[in-house]
Amino acid sequence: MFSSRFTRWNLHPNRISQAVQERRRSGQELLDLTCTNPTRAGLAPGDPLPEAPPFSRMYRPLPRGLRPAREAVAATYRRQGIDVDPDHVVLTASTSEAYSWLFKLLSDPGDRVLVPAPSYPLFEFLAGMEMVEPAPYALVYEDGWRIDLPALLAQLVENPRALVLVHPNNPTGSYVKREEWKAIAAACGEFDVPVISDEVFLSYTLEEKDDRAGSLAAADACLTFSLGGLSKEAGLPQMKLGWIVVAGPARLRDRALARLDLVADTYLSIGTPVQEQAEALLEYGGSRKAMIHTRVRENYRTLLRIAAGEPSVTVLQAEGGWSAIVRVPAVMEEEDRVVQLVLRDGVLVQPGFFYDMATGVHLVVSLLTDPGDFSAGLHRLIRSMGEA
Ligand SMILES: Cc1ncc(COP(=O)(O)O)c(C=O)c1O
Incomplete structure (x- = not known):
């Protein structure tokens, strides 16, 4: 049954x-x-949450979400020195939902997506729910974590449907290093492997180092989806607002956005009130x-x-x-x-x-x-x- x-x-x-x-x-x-x-x-949250605007009477079913909310998300990247066009932002109810939309966008049942190991146990379910196979690539520990780059580069040649980077990874806490990203971006561009960069913990540094890549939201060598959300960015998982920033070569990016619109339009899962409050919640967050x-x-x-x-x-x-x-x-x-x-x-x-x-x-x-x-x-x- x-x-x-x-x-x-x-x-x-x-x-x-x-x-x-x-x-x-x-x-x-x-x-x-x-x-x-x-x-x-x-x-x-101890302080009063930002005052809710008057109850929204109008419903505007926009697949990418309300423009002011997308502008507020783009502004968070601008503060990191990254120029994100609000039209390249797609709102979701959570990062988990973003994964499911991206797996729908990029893969068919039985396809493989590369995920880090060790990593976050939900991948098995996020991929499994879409009938996609999570194929692990190794992070190794010697004096700190690093990606087993030669092994990953070999896996990229085998036609995976996406590469998931968790930046920094959960639970290893390891960031993708600038040198690693350079090699990965070049290979993903060459072999047409889209990158999903989960950046929900990006700003939670435990120690400062200058060898790590920043957000991949401005990547241009390969199609890249950077994920974030209020859950970690503002410590407000109950609000249910996440986002995908789509970046990469313009033609691929625009084709991806057109298809993501169809996925998003099928569900239209984000409530209007949280979209209307996005700017205030991000500030409060x-x-x-x-x-x-x-x-x-x-x-x-x-x-x-x-x-x-x-x-x-x-x-x-x-x-x-x-x-x-x-x-x-x-x-x-x-x-x-x-x-x-x-x-x-x-x-x-x-x-x-x-x-x-x-x-x-x-x-x-x-x-x-x-x-x-x-x-x-x-x-x-x-x-x-x-x-x-
Ligand atoms: C690496 C990582 N990505 C995404 C999520 C899920 O975030 P969200 O609450 O936005 O679905 C988690 C949750 O712990 C996580 O550890």
């Missing part, structure tokens, strides 16, 4: 969520170091962004400090984003370790395998966590390593 999509996924609760339920049922405390919701963990940025930087420093006291754990270098990865001794399976942390130590983290980390035992923590819980949870985690 149901689509074959669902045969790929196990719909039953996993061992970790069962352990969480068990711990909660027992009434014992559980410190959650996995919260990535910017309206929780003490980060709920500036202070939220600053508050979140301070939180993630402070938690990252706390993590480095606490981990420095335990030689058996290593914090992998994170350059940006809202997550960090801790490598711990491989004396037990990742899943067993996470279950033990929940049931015995009362601390919840995510296992590296959720993010397709293939080797070693890694635990992923959210830097958005309430600082008190974060520090207490890390102390428990570190203590637990000693007790193995």
